[in-house]
Amino acid sequence: MSRALRFYRSAIGKKVVMAVTGLIGIAFVIAHMTGNLLAFAGPEAINSYSHFLKSTGELLLVLRAVLIVAVILHVIAAAQLTIQNRAARPMGYVDREPQVSTWASRTMRWGGLLLLVFIVLHILHFTTGDLKPAGVFSTADVYGNIIASFRIWWVVLFYLISMIALGFHLYHGAWSSVRSLGLRQPSPNPLQRRVALAVAAIVWAGFVAVPVAVFVGLVG
Amino acid sequence: MHLRLRVWRQASATATGKLVEYDAPNISPDMSFLEMLDVVNERLMEKGDDPIAFDHDCREGICGSCSLMINGAAHGPMKATATCQLHMRSFRDGETIDVEPWRAKAFPVIRDLVVDRSALDRIIQAGGFISAATGGAQDANAILVPKTAADAAMDAAACIGCGACVAACPNASASLFTASKISHLGHLPQGQPERRRRVLSMVNQMELEEFGGCTLYGECQEACPKEISIDTISRMNGDFIRAGLTDWR
Numbered sequence: 001m002s003r004a005l006r007f008y009r010s011a012i013g014k015k016v017v018m019a020v021t022g023l024i025g026i027a028f029v030i031a032h033m034t035g036n037l038l039a040f041a042g043p044e045a046i047n048s049y050s051h052f053l054k055s056t057g058e059l060l061l062v063l064r065a066v067l068i069v070a071v072i073l074h075v076i077a078a079a080q081l082t083i084q085n086r087a088a089r090p091m092g093y094v095d096r097e098p099q100v101s102t103w104a105s106r107t108m109r110w111g112g113l114l115l116l117v118f119i120v121l122h123i124l125h126f127t128t129g130d131l132k133p134a135g136v137f138s139t140a141d142v143y144g145n146i147i148a149s150f151r152i153w154w155v156v157l158f159y160l161i162s163m164i165a166l167g168f169h170l171y172h173g174a175w176s177s178v179r180s181l182g183l184r185q186p187s188p189n190p191l192q193r194r195v196a197l198a199v200a201a202i203v204w205a206g207f208v209a210v211p212v213a214v215f216v217g218l219v220g
Numbered sequence: 221m222h223l224r225l226r227v228w229r230q231a232s233a234t235a236t237g238k239l240v241e242y243d244a245p246n247i248s249p250d251m252s253f254l255e256m257l258d259v260v261n262e263r264l265m266e267k268g269d270d271p272i273a274f275d276h277d278c279r280e281g282i283c284g285s286c287s288l289m290i291n292g293a294a295h296g297p298m299k300a301t302a303t304c305q306l307h308m309r310s311f312r313d314g315e316t317i318d319v320e321p322w323r324a325k326a327f328p329v330i331r332d333l334v335v336d337r338s339a340l341d342r343i344i345q346a347g348g349f350i351s352a353a354t355g356g357a358q359d360a361n362a363i364l365v366p367k368t369a370a371d372a373a374m375d376a377a378a379c380i381g382c383g384a385c386v387a388a389c390p391n392a393s394a395s396l397f398t399a400s401k402i403s404h405l406g407h408l409p410q411g412q413p414e415r416r417r418r419v420l421s422m423v424n425q426m427e428l429e430e431f432g433g434c435t436l437y438g439e440c441q442e443a444c445p446k447e448i449s450i451d452t453i454s455r456m457n458g459d460f461i462r463a464g465l466t467d468w469r
Contacts, residue, residue, distance in 0.1 A: 002468075003464070003465075003468045006464070006468055007464045007468070010423060010424070010427055010460070011393075011427060011432075011433030011434070012423060012433070012434075012456075012457050012460045012461075013464070014433070015433060015434065015435075015457070016457070016461060081433050081435070084432060084433060085390075085391035085392070085393070085432035085433055085435070086432075087325065087430065087432075088324060088325050088326070088391055088392035088393065088430060088431055088432030089323055089324055089325060089390075089391070089392040089432070090325050091323055092323060093289055093292065093320055093323055094226075094228075094239055094318060094320060095289070095291060095292040095318040095320065096289075096292045097291065097292035097293055098390075098437075098439065099293060099388070099439055099442040099443065100437075100438045100439060100441070100442040101390070101437035101438055101439050102438075105435065105436065105437050105438070106390070106437070108435070172436075175436075176435070176436035179436055179450070179453070179454045179457070180434075180436070180454075180457055181457065181458070181461070182454050182455060182456070182457035182458020182459070182460075182461055183454075183458070184451070184454045186372070186449070186451040186455075187451060190438075190441065190449055190450045190451050190454075191438050191441070191450075
């Protein structure tokens with residue numbers, strides 16, 4: 001235990017926690033995004049997929065627990081690192097020009113906060129059904145929930161904005177997490193991030209496809 | 221050239237500082253940035269004013285003494301160039317140039333543009349060395365070093381410890397400095413016996429000095445006058461994880 005605590009006390013230890021929990025998140029969003037695309041295959045396909053997930057019982061509970069713990073650890077480590085990093089420069093520059101840092105890297109904190117809000121609202125919306133923007137919710141009819149919700153313009157807009165934030169978060173995170181873990185082999189151009197760009201673009205496109213398709217009437 | 225400077229003036233570590241404007245006419249484009257400051261200082265002294273204090277020594281880009289945040293970029297606008305090797309031809313005639321000291325909690329301002337960078341020395345003292353028995357030096361060829369390892373070690377050893385990485389990092393992190401020192405020894409056979417202890421002590425000292433952590437903005441690599449790669453940071457993290465898992469209990 002003391003080893004784990006000692007490890008976590010260092011900034012690198014916290015970055016390792018952020019990287020591992022972030023990679024868990026990346027694996028999850030890829031799976032989630034792929035599942036969502038079943039909406040294009042019609043009501044039976046996505047409803048039976050949802051039924052299958054619920055039928056796994058304890059496994060689903062364990063997966064949900066892992067994801068929730070990952071999110072909590074990711075947020076706590078991010079908050080602690082942010083405090084530490086801000087404290088490291090009490091007085092800023094009058095004139096500071098970012099040279100190579102991406103917009104994505106500079107918006108990890110605010111973008112991450114937006115994603116946290118999104119995750120909470122999204123669970124209340126599609127998992128528990130506490131938020132009913134369309135007034136209807138059925139745990140048995142995922143397809144119906146999707147169609148009803150994404151006919152409302154502001155619901156679609158909120159999802160689109162959140163997915164842009166996710167895309168940028170992944171563009172930096174999918175690249176930096178591997179480096180934080182020390183897994184990257186030396187490269188002639190370390191700032192290049194083709195894989196992260198592909199991950200971010202595919203996840204973004206996959207997630208955005210369903211709400212947009214429903215809104216314009218291609219699905220439903 | 222005719223330039224306008226806005227220079228950070230601060231009488232002492234405890235005094236409040238501010239940007240002060242100076243008119244700098246008749247500047248040769250062939251002067252280095254430091255020579256330009258020398259000229260400005262001579263004129264200030266002729267008027268009986270205090271000259272601008274700034275760090276410098278070798279003026280050939282190898283000692284790591286010079287610093288300066290110039291127009292918001294560490295060591296100014298030229299890539300892979302320390303302030304002493306930066307020439308005034310890199311600026312436009314009539315340009316206003318902002319000159320500020322490195323900013324970090326670990327680098328307190330001593331006076332004007334001079335900051336105390338001894339935190340970097342203490343990181344070296346914590347483990348940036350190899351312990352070797354004294355006595356007659358052995359044959360240099362007795363220890364075989366693969367060419368790739370020698371090259372990687374030399375690339376990391378190019379670090380002159382100027383602190384531009386800290387200055388450029390939005391988190392004021394000294395990760396690139398510490399990582400380059402760890403890589404420089406860790407690539408070589410002579411660095412292996414203390415490799416795990418070294419990374420643990422140096423990283424620990426880096427955090428005791430209250431530098432920030434690395435979030436991979438990449439600004440340090442761009443600011444580094446010796447073009448040290450952020451690959452060294454990835455390597456440091458890998459070494460730290462392995463050492464933490466095996467050496468701590």
